Amino acid sequence: MIALDEVLVADVESTCWEGTPPAGEISEIIEIGICPIEVATGKRGERRSILVRPSRSSVSPFCTQLTTLTQADVNEGLPFAEACAVLRKEFRSDRRVWASYGDYDRKMFERQCADFGVRYPFGPRHLNVKTLFALTHALPREVGMAEAVRLTGRKIDGTHHRGHDDAYNIAGLLVGLLRR
Template sequence: MISLDHVLVVDVESTCWEGSPPPGEVSEIIEIGICPVEVSSGVRGERRSVLVRPTRSSVSPFCTQLTTLTAADVVGGVSFAEACAVLRKEFRSDRRVWASYGDYDRKMFERQCKDLGVGYPFGPRHVNVKTLFALVHALPREVGMAEAVRLAGKKIDGTHHRGHDDAYNIAGLFADLIRK
C-alpha cells in the first residue's frame, strides 16, 4: 500500500563528460539527494545526500566542475545497491510517492537497477515536478529547475547540481504546487 503522508523528492547527480563517455564507461549515479515533503503541511524535511561509489565510470574534470564532486569524494561512497537499501529502509521509498524534476532521475534509476541487477527502490508512483510546474503555471514549455525557482520568485538555496541542494529546491517548488 502506498503511503501519501510524505513525497520523497529525489535528485541524482551522475558521472558525465563534456562529450561522449570514454570507451567502456557509462554514466552512473554518484549522488542521491533526498528531501521529503510532508503533504498535509507542505513542509520540507531535512536534505540528505547519499554518495555512491561508481564502478563503471570515473568522475571527469567536467563532472567535478558541474557538480563539485571529485573522485576522492565518491570513492568513499556506498555501493549503488547499498544506496537503494538506504532509500527503502530510512525513507520507505518503496511505499511512498516520489518526485523528481523531469524524467532523467527515474530513467537513471531504472537503467542502473536493470544493469546491476538491483531491485528498484521506489514504488509505482512518480511525480514529474518539471511537467507539473509548467502545467500549473500555464507555461508554453517546460523550464529547467533554476528557471522554475526564479519564476517562483525564489533563489537557489545551496549549490546547483549538488543532489541534496537540488532536491531541497525542487521540494520547495513541489510544496508550493501542492498548496495551490
C-alpha cells in the first residue's frame, strides 16, 4: 500500500565528464539528495545528502566543477546497495510516492539497480515534476530546474547540482504545484 501523506523528492548527481567517459567507465550515482514533503501542510522536511561510492567510475575535474563533489568525498560514501537500503529504512521510500525533476533520476536508479542486482528502493508511483511544471504553467516546452525556480520568482536555495539542495528546490516547486 502506498502512503500518500508524504512525497519523497529525490535528486541524484552522477559521475560525468566533459565529452566521452574514459574507457571502461560508466556514469553512476554519487549522491542521492532527499527532501520529503508533508502533503497536508506543504511543509518541506530537512534536506539530506547520501553520498554513494562509485565502483565503475571516478569523479572527473568536470564533475567536481559541476557538483563540488570530489573523489575523496565520494570515497567516504556508502556502496550503492547500502544507500538504497537507507532510503527504504529511513524514508520508507518503497511505500511512498516519489518525485524528481525529469526522468533522468528514475532511469539512473532503474539502470543501476539492474546492473548491480539491487532492489529498486522506490515504490511504483513517480511524479515527473519537470513535465508537471511545464503543463501547469502552460509552457511550450519543459524547462530546467533553475529556470523553473526563476519563473516562480525565487532563487536557487543552496548549490545547484548538489543533490540535497536540488531536491529541496524541486520540493519547493512541487509544493507550489500541489497548492495551485
